[in-house]
Amino acid sequence: MSGSGVRPGRRRSEESRQAILGAAFDLLGEVGYARLTVEGIAARAGTGKQTVYRWWPGKADVLLEAVTAYAREHIPLPETADRAADLRTFLTATFAAATPRTTDALRALMAEAQIDPAFGERFRETLLHPRREALGAVVDRAREAGLLAPHLTTDTAVDLAFGALWYRLLATGRPLDDELAELLTRTLLR
Amino acid sequence: MSGSGVRPGRRRSEESRQAILGAAFDLLGEVGYARLTVEGIAARAGTGKQTVYRWWPGKADVLLEAVTAYAREHIPLPETADRAADLRTFLTATFAAATPRTTDALRALMAEAQIDPAFGERFRETLLHPRREALGAVVDRAREAGLLAPHLTTDTAVDLAFGALWYRLLATGRPLDDELAELLTRTLLR
Amino acid sequence: MSGSGVRPGRRRSEESRQAILGAAFDLLGEVGYARLTVEGIAARAGTGKQTVYRWWPGKADVLLEAVTAYAREHIPLPETADRAADLRTFLTATFAAATPRTTDALRALMAEAQIDPAFGERFRETLLHPRREALGAVVDRAREAGLLAPHLTTDTAVDLAFGALWYRLLATGRPLDDELAELLTRTLLR
């Protein structure tokens, strides 16, 4: 019997998984990434340290999972007849997802990606590339309609948009608002 | 005048200072920022740990000093009659300064700035702001000549240029080449 | 019943405990107390420093445990009909336990007890008091038989005996031999 993929033993506790993701996110807001520890996450979640290490390589990957789940839910991929508006909509929605809490997480993840190359790879694969693909699709549709500025390739256009986004996130703290979305749209399209 | 600035006691050792900056830079290349330690820097430099901590808060500030010294020496501020060419020249020189070794240091510093807010403040003050000021001056002179794209403010233009620079540095690894400098120039100036 | 004393989690490693006690004792003989360090003990024992600090407050307490174990095993409490002989026997056995290696440890412990009052309290409670009690019992039995010198109380007699012992240990280096045991016996009893 035992059948298909059903293995013996206790199943992974969905409750623990949620508790760990939540604890990591909460603690990040409370103490900051520098003082966020796996021990602290486990303690807050009411689990053992091993339960964290069993499912994630370290604290950064816990946050990464928390953030990607959030992004998957909150950022749509617009596809209407007005391809210029689609771009503006995408950027506005992307910026709107950058709440103070997700902002903290994103900055921490980008930092960790610089420090730990192996995590950097996972970070790019899991979060950065999918976002590039999404924006790239919107930009491509604009180009097909002849709206893209002629000296820009898709990749470079994406670099400019996400460059501005991350630069404000990481370096200046200037807001990710509708004004920036509008400005980027005009810069990329014309 | 004023005087009295002469304090008693042994002077700071310039030899140790140089040895520490050099050791930090070398070790960063050899083992990466994650495994760069103050202990390691001191050992390599042939100094005591306390001599590092006496003059710098931590390993990030050592690297910051090493990098700012480099930037001060290698990036000129062009001021010719051709204000469009000045922008292209500035960006090209900036990108050319991003050698593999300085690139590693910059990525580490930006990462540390996210993780340690106090260092972040010093990083912005010491490295980011001066670079923004420099590019801002070049952009301003272009605007005075009516060359800047009309929908761009100086700050936003700087955001776009440095955004692209840092995004490629931190996220994609795409090259900082003359092509990018040319493209940015055309995007900003129109 | 028996109550709940069973906790989850890994048990204390008896192997590490023994290794630490042994390493401390060996290193004391090799380098002396001044250059005996917790780091050295842990390294020699093949454990982490934290495993020492988890169970002992510092290097002195490690030695104290090693010495008390030794004393417990090697010094009997004689109780025969000849109460004068009992005293002589007790002193002789006590002196015989002062091998070069235990002597080193005892001198270090007495020194540390002077320097660190909190350790001093533990030292008295763990090693000094029990030894006083033991000798006190022998002296008491002698007094009940009318053998004790009339002007001596039990406490004072004990002070004289242990005073001579420790003074030779700490100050003069003169031997703790049978002659001293005999002489103390005659001085205390008569």
Add this chain to the structure above:
Amino acid sequence: MSGSGVRPGRRRSEESRQAILGAAFDLLGEVGYARLTVEGIAARAGTGKQTVYRWWPGKADVLLEAVTAYAREHIPLPETADRAADLRTFLTATFAAATPRTTDALRALMAEAQIDPAFGERFRETLLHPRREALGAVVDRAREAGLLAPHLTTDTAVDLAFGALWYRLLATGRPLDDELAELLTRTLLR
């Protein structure tokens, strides 16, 4: 030939010497021997560290000088016709010199003597031996008068007296009072 020991140059500052001895003694009382540091002594005395190290090997030797000066001044060597009374007088005066402040210093010195063998040698030579000589002289005069207990040598008698003294100082904290002086006199003389 030239003159004996007359050298050119600035003379040793008696003021600094006194300030250092006083600072060491005061700080010992305030913070205890464990937290007494050469840096602290120099700072309190208003001198440089080098001035301490120029004249003393370390903090223990500073205290040793302070204590021996005290002993030299306060403990007489009685020499009357009543040789039994002389012994009692000597012990009483010795015990009286053990004020709380000198007691702290003596305990610290004996501790340091165990830990640092080189200092131990200086300690014995400077403080312990002279005191033994003094008591030995008194005991010898008693023996010449036929007053010493017959089974005691001079050395052993001195061991018993100083043994009780140091044992109470280091181990039990019981008082060094006239009762102990009287009791030792009776025990040694018979």
Add this chain to the structure above:
DNA sequence: ACCTAACCGAGACGGTACGTCCTGTCTTCCG
């Protein structure tokens, strides 16, 4: 009056060890 020598306070230097914190792994018992 200058020279040279030894001292002085101050404080940076190369080092060592401290005691703490966290990592990632490993037992142990419970459900």
Add this chain to the structure above:
DNA sequence: CGGAAGACAGGACGTACCGTCTCGGTTAGGT
């Protein structure tokens, strides 16, 4: 057999002192 509890080996942290080495400046002969 997953999971909590928690001990384990390892290693960096930032601090405190050690004893030494410059500094500029003072105080004394010797010439």
